[in-house]
Each structure stands twice: as C-alpha cells, then as structure tokens.
Amino acid sequence: MVRTAVAFSPGHISGYFRRVEGIGPEETGSVGAGVVISEGVRSTVEKARETSVQVVRQGHASTGSPPVEYALERLGVAACVTTECRLPIGAGFGLSAAALLATLTAANRLFDLDLSADEVAARAHEAEVLHRTGLGDVAASISGGVVCRKGAGIHADITRIYPEEPLYAVSLGALPTASVLSSSGTMARIAAAFPDRCPRDLADFCWLSRGFAEKSRLVAPGVRRVLEACDAERVPASMTMLGNGVFATGGAAEEVLSRFGEVYTLHVARRGAYLIEVKP
Numbered sequence: 001m002v003r004t005a006v007a008f009s010p011g012h013i014s015g016y017f018r019r020v021e022g023i024g025p026e027e028t029g030s031v032g033a034g035v036v037i038s039e040g041v042r043s044t045v046e047k048a049r050e051t052s053v054q055v056v057r058q059g060h061a062s063t064g065s066p067p068v069e070y071a072l073e074r075l076g077v078a079a080c081v082t083t084e085c086r087l088p089i090g091a092g093f094g095l096s097a098a099a100l101l102a103t104l105t106a107a108n109r110l111f112d113l114d115l116s117a118d119e120v121a122a123r124a125h126e127a128e129v130l131h132r133t134g135l136g137d138v139a140a141s142i143s144g145g146v147v148c149r150k151g152a153g154i155h156a157d158i159t160r161i162y163p164e165e166p167l168y169a170v171s172l173g174a175l176p177t178a179s180v181l182s183s184s185g186t187m188a189r190i191a192a193a194f195p196d197r198c199p200r201d202l203a204d205f206c207w208l209s210r211g212f213a214e215k216s217r218l219v220a221p222g223v224r225r226v227l228e229a230c231d232a233e234r235v236p237a238s239m240t241m242l243g244n245g246v247f248a249t250g251g252a253a254e255e256v257l258s259r260f261g262e263v264y265t266l267h268v269a270r271r272g273a274y275l276i277e278v279k280p
C-alpha cells in the first residue's frame with residue numbers, strides 16, 4: 001500500500017485589511033481582521049516522481065495549483081497531491097492559504113522533514129505572498145478564532161476571540177485575489193478605508209468590515225443587492241475579501257442570504273491546520 005499523509009487546514013474570511021510591504025515575503029502581508037472558519041481544505045499527499053496537484057470540489061476535479069507546486073519544490077520534494085474542499089475557490093474563503101497549510105503539514109510528515117509548525121507556516125506564507133493569492137490568510141489559519149492581525153507575517157501580534165454563534169456566507173462567484181492586489185489605485189483606497197481597531201464580537205466584526213467595504217469601494221453590484229437586503233432586515237453583514245460574496249451574522253441572516261444562493265453555515269474554528277493521519 002502506498003504511504004499517504006492527510007492534513008486539514010481551516011479557511012479564513014477576511015473582513016478588512018491593509019497591505020504591509022516588507023523587505024522580503026516574511027515581513028510582507030497585511031494587518032486586519034477576519035474569521036478562521038470550520039470549513040477549509042483537506043489535502044492528501046503521496047510521494048511521486050513529479051509533482052501534480054488535483055483540486056477536487058463537489059465531485060469535479062481540476063489540475064494544477066501554482067502556489068502549492070512552488071511550495072513543494074522549495075521543500076525539495078515531489079508529490080502527488082489531492083486537495084478537497086466544499087466551499088467555492090477564489091470566493092474569499094482563503095482556500096489557497098488553506099491548501100498550502102494542509103499540503104505542507106502533510107508533506108512535512110510524509111517526507112520526515114522535521115519542520116516545526118512555524119516553519120511550515122513560514123513556507124506557506126512565502127508561497128502565498130509571492131503568488132499574490134493572499135496576504136494575511138496563512139497567519140490567520142495557523143490557529144482559530146476571530147482574528148485581529150496587528151502586524152504582517154506569521155510572527156506578528158495576533159489576537160483571537162472565540163464566539164460561539166455561527167457566521168453565514170453566500171457566494172456569487174469568484175474574484176481572483178491577484179487581480180485586486182496588483183492594482184495600485186485599489187490598494188490606496190483600501191489603505192485609506194482601514195478601520196484602526198479590532199472587533200469585539202461577530203456583529204462588531206461585520207460592522208467594521210462593512211465600513212471598510214464601503215469606503216474602499218470594493219462592493220460590486222451583485223454584492224450590493226445582498227447587502228441592501230441584509231440592511232432592510234437589520235442583519236449585520238459585509239463582503240468577503242476578496243470574493244464576490246457576503247457574510248452575515250444573527251437570527252435572520254440565514255434566511256436573507258438564502259434568497260441569493262446556497263448558504264454556508266460556518267463556525268468559528270477552534271484550531272488551525274493539523275495532521276489527520278498517515279497511512280499505512
């Protein structure tokens with residue numbers, strides 16, 4: 001039987017952020033706040049002659065993941081990787097970071113690399129920043145909670161709170177992260193819109209995020225319609241960064257979001273990426 005290692009990483013919904021430009025990838029990233037969510041990416045890794053990545057979602061598979069392939073090459077290993085997720089890709093659920101953390105956590109054990117959890121995270125963060133697929137998602141997803149990142153990178157000062165109530169989300173489609181992160185005009189508006197305070201609870205997180213989404217003018221017409229429906233029912237809500245989607249909390253949130261598509265009920269994750277098993 002072929003030896004495989006399986007690991008999971010939670011995803012992350014970013015509510016507001018500001019890019020921080022460092023000298024190298026280690027100090028580059030973002031400050032801001034988000035929620036590490038119970039849904040994420042499960043990655044199965046097997047030794048191979050050449051690296052290949054299969055990305056499976058809802059029974060459909062696609063091939064290739066530039067950040068994951070890059071990170072494995074930097075580790076000096078070749079593997080056959082299968083990632084599985086339930087949430088849509090490119091929709092602001094931090095799945096590129098989750099795919100990196102889950103794959104590297106599994107590869108670390110499979111190839112007996114003896115990297116610490118910090119070293120695994122550092123390599124995931126480097127791949128994410130270099131590919132412009134995210135800035136603060138890896139730092140968030142190394143542990144759980146509603147996260148407030150006060151510095152860039154995985155060693156930054158990060159505070160976490162653990163509310164019990166669920167967060168609901170709906171996706172209207174993808175918004176490739178790199179396209180937004182590469183626009184200097186958008187990044188300047190984002191910097192000016194940044195709310196300089198951490199959230200107190202989930203409703204406060206939605207409220208701070210909404211102010212940021214409006215001021216940064218990132219809200220697209222489809223997202224605007226969902227937010228207006230939430231406003232009409234006094235449901236705290238904002239836009240998933242960076243995706244064409246909305247997250248919301250509170251009693252009526254699930255019903256309002258269900259008018260616009262499949263609603264994902266998400267819980268605040270209690271922990272970050274972890275190894276599930278090594279077989280045989």
Ligand SMILES: Nc1ncnc2c1ncn2[C@@H]1O[C@H](COP(=O)(O)OP(=O)(O)OP(=O)(O)O)[C@@H](O)[C@H]1O
Nearest residue numbers: 065066083089090092093094095096099133177242
């Ligand atoms: N589940 C996954 N498995 C493997 N690679 C992934 C996965 N999700 C994303 N990626 C890689 O990251 C690239 C960019 O993803 P992108 O950053 O747009 O998506 P995301 O991380 O799901 O969303 P966001 O960063 O907006 O939250 C994809 O083209 C793919 O190469």
Ligand SMILES: CC(C)(CO)[C@@H](O)C(=O)[O-]
Nearest residue numbers: 014017030134135136137
């Ligand atoms: C840039 C970003 C919004 C993309 O998901 C996220 O990585 C963040 O908050 O830094």
